[in-house]
Amino acid sequence: MGNAPKGPESKQKFSTNHKPQSSFDLLTVEANNELECFTYGVNHNGEGICLLVSMGPHRFLLDCGLIDISSLVKDMENFSQTTDFPLPVDGILVTHAHPDHSRGLLALHKEFPLIPIYASEVTSELLHLNWLDCEQSVPQFCQALPLRTAVELKEGLLVELYPAGHLPGAVIIMLTYITPKQTYSLMYTGDFFLSNSRLVEGLRLEELRGFPLDVLVVGATYGTLHHPHRRHQENQLVERINSAIKKGYSVILPTPPLGLGQELLMLLRSHHYFTGRDIDIWVDGAVAIGCDAYLKLLPHLPASVQNFARYQPLFWDERVRPRVRRLNPEEHSSMSQSLCIILTDSLEKLSGYYQSNDKPWLILIPEKTEVKLEEQSLKKVMVETYFLAQHSDASGTTQLIHNLRPQHIIFVHGSPNYLTDLACLEELQNRYHIHSPTANMLVELPIGEVLLQPNSFDTSYKGEITELGTMVTITLPDEIVTNPRWRQFADTGLVEARWQGEDLIVRGLSPKELISQTHNRYTSYDIDCCSICKYQRKQRCWNQASHLYNFKVTLDGYCPAFKHKNQED
Template sequence: MLRIRFLGGCEEVGRSAISVQCENRSILLDYGVMMDHEVGFPVHIPPKEIDAVFLSHAHLDHTGSTPIFYVTGKIPVYGVEPTFRQTELLIKDFINLTGYYLPFEYLDLQSMMEHCVNVPYRKEIMVGGTKVTLLNAGHIPGSSQVLIESDGKRLLYTGDFNASQTQLLQGAQQGYGDLDAIIIESTYADQDHPDRGEMEETFVSRVREVVEKGGTVLVPSFGVGRSQEILCVLEAHHFDHPIFVDGMALKANRILADYPGSLRDPDLFSRAMRRAEWIEQWNDRRRAAKTPCVIVSPAGMLKGGAAIFYMESVSMNKKNAVFLVSFQIPGTPGRILQERGQFMFRGKMRKVDASVEKFDFSSHCGRQELRQTLSGVNKEAKVLVVHGSEGNCSNLASWASKEIGLNAQAPKTGQTVEL
């Protein structure tokens, strides 16, 4: 029997964590943090009750609480290169920036890094008598879906996944064979993504238009994943004006350059990285803000980082533009800018003169791909929908039960499901 316990990430996006008990072994899938308004952690589980941790990918909502087990524990943590180096980069930044009390410190992160085991996609790993295989998830470099086979049962956890290929990554590996259950994310269960090719073309031609008229385009973007995708899109479409990149993206790029196997087109990636100019000092920042160019800079939702500086210098001029390329969580400065064209400058809310546009460069499946994925699953499989807003988890589950006759539900945090 497999016993699945949901420790977080149910009807919410954040603090993803699931424990799976099989054959006297207990496997933990992700142990993330909630970053929404306050920092939040998954349901507690004692380290002595875990035999192995598998990280689906580096994002903090999947990894941010994991160092907690290394205050005392010595549990192996598995993932696909370059998950761990990106995880280390993100958690280090999280420890440095959060004003909130964390139940672990930098030393515990280091100790966690000493217990990392890199595994390639599709290699079977044995945890006792349980077989675990990681499959490409197409979400960020190193992202994985986790297939657990034990006691004659097969369970697939999609993690965050994207079935379509992007400039940076191959699409997720699908065709799972017969499953007893699938735990599936539902971030975009209520939205279809636009055609990627068309959107890339619109994006690049809009950027070109602004720059050729002497303007500067600010692209607020998360340093791990999205920034690299934007650079690859510009390169693939032969954008030949200056490109500046600021913030954590530089470190993330250096990591990815060491793992060309995790990228769809390593040549395109290295050309894109060589083309960009890296900003490391304030002088460069001021120079970039005055140049007709593209600036790719964190934070993706304008909650901090160098993008705040660029907003001040770029957004008050009509010939400039701010292009939002990530999902903007309600309540964030990015969302307010997207909806109302306003931004808080030194404590004052002001109307922005630069043109503000939104482009959907999502690295998650859209509604149609989520439905297609479930339509491809065998009829006996239980469907457990997680990682979505309250409406999204339950809507995808009820679509799966009503439209394709699957036994589907949106579990609650703390709930146990047995197979």
């Protein structure tokens, strides 16, 4: 493509917090930096991910999950009209097929059909699931790149893909730009997961160690949050489903059509609570279509999954219990006559599953998913949330960073508050140049220079403690309420405090927890069970002598270490 055109206007320099008049100006500036990144979208508020990376004369888009691509198209058109470059970018590199990383690709391909689009082989086969509502057939517009193999896309520019966990076909993208004087390297994780899930092997850190890395663009969805092990999360969910079915409830699991839906189905099929159990699992909508797509990709799934499929069908099976069936429209009235589990992507039509009978239902939705139900149905329907991580938490993120040791880190993909908390970690601030840009921001990435760390937002608040007889008052400055998380923390006006070593931890009580506590008051006191055990707090066991210590327990459970809440030690 040659070097960017030189001229008086091309010698301007943009700072990290300055937005150029046109975001494609960064492609025509003659700057001292060989590396720059413009953020069309960082998925702070669901807008999707789209990053424009400049490495010397080469320009690539990393993902295109934008809901609205109009500003991107406008900038690309302006660039094509004002320069002699045949294309506004050299190509588009896609990490995986989830909508927030890929839903804008089809519209962008229609606008610029000559721009090559690259992804892994599996992702190229899954992308079409983003446009199931498209009236016309979706063309195969994505070129598959091999894994763990350096491919020279442009002169001096190499790209390598490494499995990232998270979703079949998801990859980490490694870009290397080689010049006679110096070699530059940038890695983009997209969504990654270090833990193994049911259908995807986790990211192997040993494959990435030893890279001389300049820039790491990392998806840090959970910020500084820490989560229990993935298997523990799965067991908690399965225990809740099992408890509901024992009490006569059928269960609905609304889920995204690709990834989590198939993970849940495989979990229900293979967990010992349900193996051989006389129950029907119905799969509806786009979740079923996603299952069909997985079946075509069986050779790319983990060896354990392939071995499972040698002895019984991976998904559709009416012979082996629990039976797994595709839900057709004519079966809606009959499927709910007996206890069943339904997996669906249709959040708006949930009432269609449970309104045909008077049996009780439990709807389990992923955390931070909004579901609206018809009021007349709420008497027979319980709605609860569950958590099943799809990304690495703070431990996984910092582990990846410390293994790669880049000079610059760019945090994307997550709540701005979560990313700010992560960027303020002392262990990162002292070692790396941290960037946490918003959308439409140019991030300059000078290599080899000693830079002062940009001013970070102080996430701590200093207050006072006053003891008044039998009451202790904690006073905090009023600027704490300006943080968007304050509304959730103070929603009920009640807090819970507990000791953690020498530190006192204070947290807000949510309306859901208050309702749960109110419900627990009516638990029978005639039977020895966890609900009246002195070591049970917030449905978790704190008796170190119990084999359930630090695990979440069901309120009607029991163990030999039980002690009544009124019993003295």
